[in-house]
Amino acid sequence: MITxxxxxxxxxxxxxxxxxxxxxxxxxxxxxGKVVPSKAQDWLFEDIVHLDTxxxxxxxxxxxxxxxxxxxxxxxxxxxxxxxxxxxxxxIPGTDEYYDSDRVVDIQKLxxxxxxxxxxxxxxxxxxxxxxxxxxxxxxxxxAYDPHELAKIFISGSCPDKRMLFAPLPNxxxxxxxxxxxNDHILLNKPAKTARTxxxxxxxxxxxxxxxxxxxxxxxxxxxxxxxxxxxPDDEKASDYHRCTLEGGDVMMVAPNHLLIGCSERTSxxxxxxxxxxxxxxxxxxxxxxxxxxxxxxxxxxxxIFTQVKKNVWVLLGSLARLGDxxxxxxxxxxxxxxxxxxxxxxxxxxxxxxxxxxxxENLEDLLAEISGKDLGSNEPVRFIYSGDNEFPYGERxxxxxxxxxxxxxxxxxxxxxxxxxxxxxxxRQDFTVISAKELLEKFENNELSPATLADTxxxxxxxxxxxxxxxxxxxxxxVLREPLLSEx
Ligand SMILES: NC(=[NH2+])NCCC[C@H](N)C(=O)O
Numbered sequence: 001m002i003t004x005x006x007x008x009x010x011x012x013x014x015x016x017x018x019x020x021x022x023x024x025x026x027x028x029x030x031x032x033g034k035v036v037p038s039k040a041q042d043w044l045f046e047d048i049v050h051l052d053t054x055x056x057x058x059x060x061x062x063x064x065x066x067x068x069x070x071x072x073x074x075x076x077x078x079x080x081x082x083x084x085x086x087x088x089x090x091x092i093p094g095t096d097e098y099y100d101s102d103r104v105v106d107i108q109k110l111x112x113x114x115x116x117x118x119x120x121x122x123x124x125x126x127x128x129x130x131x132x133x134x135x136x137x138x139x140x141x142x143x144a145y146d147p148h149e150l151a152k153i154f155i156s157g158s159c160p161d162k163r164m165l166f167a168p169l170p171n172x173x174x175x176x177x178x179x180x181x182x183n184d185h186i187l188l189n190k191p192a193k194t195a196r197t198x199x200x201x202x203x204x205x206x207x208x209x210x211x212x213x214x215x216x217x218x219x220x221x222x223x224x225x226x227x228x229x230x231x232x233p234d235d236e237k238a239s240d241y242h243r244c245t246l247e248g249g250d251v252m253m254v255a256p257n258h259l260l261i262g263c264s265e266r267t268s269x270x271x272x273x274x275x276x277x278x279x280x281x282x283x284x285x286x287x288x289x290x291x292x293x294x295x296x297x298x299x300x301x302x303x304x305i306f307t308q309v310k311k312n313v314w315v316l317l318g319s320l321a322r323l324g325d326x327x328x329x330x331x332x333x334x335x336x337x338x339x340x341x342x343x344x345x346x347x348x349x350x351x352x353x354x355x356x357x358x359x360x361x362e363n364l365e366d367l368l369a370e371i372s373g374k375d376l377g378s379n380e381p382v383r384f385i386y387s388g389d390n391e392f393p394y395g396e397r398x399x400x401x402x403x404x405x406x407x408x409x410x411x412x413x414x415x416x417x418x419x420x421x422x423x424x425x426x427x428x429r430q431d432f433t434v435i436s437a438k439e440l441l442e443k444f445e446n447n448e449l450s451p452a453t454l455a456d457t458x459x460x461x462x463x464x465x466x467x468x469x470x471x472x473x474x475x476x477x478x479x480v481l482r483e484p485l486l487s488e489x
Contacts, residue, residue, distance in 0.1 A: 014255070017408040017410065018483045023066070027108075031156035032469075065441065071101040076445070108151050110212065121143065175477060183256065188220060223244060229244065243270060243271075251267075255486075260291060262292075309406060311376050387404050389422040398421075435459060440457075
């Protein structure tokens with residue numbers, strides 16, 4: 001059992017909703033303020049964002065909430081001082097006021113720390129300069145920077161004197177996608193999009209070199225490339241059976257024995273199969289369910305169409321789920337519909353030892369209900385909350401702005417965006433309290449409420465800018481330690 005004493009370096013995640021104890025995040029950096037309209041799509045943003053608003057009025061609330069739940073000593077009693085500081089020093093690594101928590105950890109800090117080692121700095125600088133095609137002189141110049149400034153340059157792409165050396169990494173705020181903790185192992189990603197390539201090199205170095213992960217070096221899993229892929233003509237490379245890509249938003253650790261992997265725009269069937277083989281061989285889990293979803297920008301990863309709220313409560317997009325199917329069946333037109341549309345959505349469950357006889361699961365609700373009941377031992381009826389309250393056309397509208405992408409701070413207490421009104425109404429009807437991050441923090445600060453006693457609550461985060469980046473609070477987190485959810489079993 002993990003206690004509240006000073007955290008050690010335990011790495012363990014065996015559920016989506018066990019009390020969160022430590023995670024990696026990345027606060028929006030100066031690179032996000034450099035996205036230009038003509039590159040926004042290539043860099044996987046839907047629009048350009050206003051950096052100061054995104055930080056001050058939106059993301060900073062996420063950090064404050066995380067600190068209040070995971071490391072309250074860093075924040076309790078200081079809220080008005082933090083909020084009234086126009087320089088935001090509390091959020092800026094390197095300042096005296098920086099929150100510097102070992103439970104809410106910005107990957108930029110870890111990157112700066114590994115770069116203090118000369119050997120690591122030289123290797124990583126060479127690797128980055130290689131993929132970014134920098135000149136030899138730039139490489140020399142980079143080597144001379146202070147390690148923490150160098151970390152900023154590697155992430156933002158630009159120097160303190162504002163020169164841009166390479167493209168920014170605006171998607172690094174979506175820390176979920178760089179890797180995923182599966183029990184006491186970490187699966188590193190293989191990004192599908194070029195815009196995210198540098199992220200995975202930075203992550204690889206952090207996981208392999210930072211002392212925080214030293215004790216699990218043997219548990220870092222990298223997915224081998226498919227050798228056939230090297231010899232394929234370019235126009236055949238896109239095939240799901242040869243491509244080897246996987247992003248963390250498609251991997252969900254729902255129960256100690258059970259992992260979900262989405263096959264999507266970003267994660268290929270080939271990669272999913274490799275991961276299954278490795279995890280079964282290493283006995284990390286014994287059941288893997290593969291959820292194949294349509295390859296569409298609207299739902300790039302499975303965590304954009306459902307996430308878990310509580311042992312027996314899930315939020316999901318209705319049009320891909322059972323209700324969608326049933327609605328279709330009422331209509332005779334469905335007999336004439338092209339079958340290919342349905343084939344794009346498929347769920348197959350593989351159990352170690354009988355991988356050749358997967359079980360087909362008809363719809364998302366059946367799978368999720370089974371996880372709640374069978375894997376997590378919930379005796380209560382399973383409840384589904386639908387995006388946009390499943391009202392046409394709000395399901396899709398609100399899913400686009402991450403109504404289904406919630407981060408559980410503990411079982412039943414989730415963080416999500418404030419803009420998805422109908423989804424929030426659906427939560428209220430299921431007896432969840434909906435409260436804004438701002439109001440909740442004030443109530444924590446004056447002891448009216450406490451993270452420990454909070455139950456069945458949806459905490460809303462301001463989201464006008466953040467949602468343009470197409471990710472929510474689930475994707476903005478990489479949990480590395482959660483309390484076991486099954487302790488009361
Ligand atoms: N796990 C997630 N859903 N991540 C969202 C990532 C959003 C990011 N703009 C991208 O397209 O890559």
